[in-house]
Amino acid sequence: MSIKKLPVVIVLVIGSIIMIFPILSLLGASFKTHTLVFTGGIIPQHPTLKNYATIFSSNIPLLRWILNSISVSIIASLIVVVIDSLAAYSLAKLKFAGRNVIFYVIVSSLMIPPIATLIPMYLEFSSANLLNTYWVLVLPYSANAFGIFLLYQFYLGIPDELVDAAKVDGSSKFRTWISIFVPLSTASLATLGLLTFMNVYNDFFWPLVSTNSNGMRTVTVGVALTAIGQYTTNYAELMALTFCSIIPMLLAFIFAQRKLTQGISTTGFNL
Template identity: 35%
Template sequence: MNTTIPYKLLNGIGILIVVSIFAFPFVWMISTSFKSLGETMIFPPAWLPESLHWENFTAAWNSGPFLTYFKNSIFVSISILILQFLTIIPAAYAFARYQFKGNKFFFALTMITLMIPAQLIFLPVYLQFSAWGLLDTLWALILPFASSAFGIFLLRQSFKQVPEELLEAARLDGASEWKIILKIMIPIAKPVLITFGLFSFITHWNDYFWPLVMTTSDVTRTLPLGIAKLREVEGGVAWHILMAGNMILVIPILIVFFFAQRQIIRAFVYTGIK
């Protein structure tokens, strides 16, 4: 059934419409980023620029300390990722494999953390950092995310599935607990670690809310904030410059998505949050 030519045609048109709704805004972003100011102010709009205005990208990049923003973004995202791996792997291992007093209590504490979004606690955390004199530093962007309840939850699941006999055999061979983690647990949990890593990196690379709250000066601000600031140019919004600036933020993620589509989709779909 359903292989008739009208059906196929209808199905094809439908698919084309759906893809356009989701892809065309990005095409429009690219097209706008190469236009001249005049070409953004014609109605009906010009589909393609007459000539490619590459200078929009340099104009966007030079409108602020974008190299600093870029470095901060990379530094913050990578630092968070490394710290998260360092804190979640041992914690997940302890929760998965050890019996100890308070095990249930501490795991419940971890799970409570999972339900607290940054949008809820920014005010008290801001006051705390202010008391410590750490406001407007990269510490304020990194420390709160140095561990991840969600990462512990995911990793604990996969650590639990490793058969106990395997660990016993390793212990008999004289392997230390750290060696067991490094040589047995991490290799087995590698897909979960990659999934979590992609999720974490993309989330913090894109983050606008937390750095907006915690930083005030250009030295500590990240790329999303720098891009958002492009709106505040004098003499109205310059859409061609704005879109060029956003390309700087979007293109790296789209390139990664192109090559690791399967892993990224799994990272976000099976992690289920956001």
């Protein structure tokens, strides 16, 4: 590292502290007692697990919320990855009448702002009597046009010779998809899956309006409503609750940060 780079490093380090400090102080505060939550810096002098114990023995179904969020996000991501990959494969590599029309209709749906479809979708699920179920928390995310676009671009780049060779070998279209296109695109599929997982796990507006019982809440909504309601005065417990709520995303970040950033980079290039 040359001396000329020192100012750059200093600025980046200050920036990094600003980025990380709030979460570290959250973690620190979650181990403090209620009365000491604002004193003595971010490292607790007398760390205690009392806040966590209180939360898990209270009537807040935190574990249920986290499990709701995780299962809903995983199922939605799997659905998106499978159906988007199938459709993108067909749109990019198979020829059929109306293919271009379908592709342009799907891509232009990227412009529809989510707010415009939110209320009609709520009424749709309401008339199907599916509000406040896992269906309503999973299904709306399956119409993911971004994934189609992402995989379409990738599949276009796979040479036609591979498809033709598979065809000559007598492999069916489905077989070609599963034995050539899926293996070649695992990186893109994983990226799409992760981005979908993150979006669904962190979504706020839709789970807020589409669920109404405590047991069906996702963790983002559940914690938010608890925070507004009963914990506004006890910051230490609120911090412990919040920290628990972000553990799954922290793990995803630690293990898949590279994939996530890759996916987001491609977002920028594709649009």
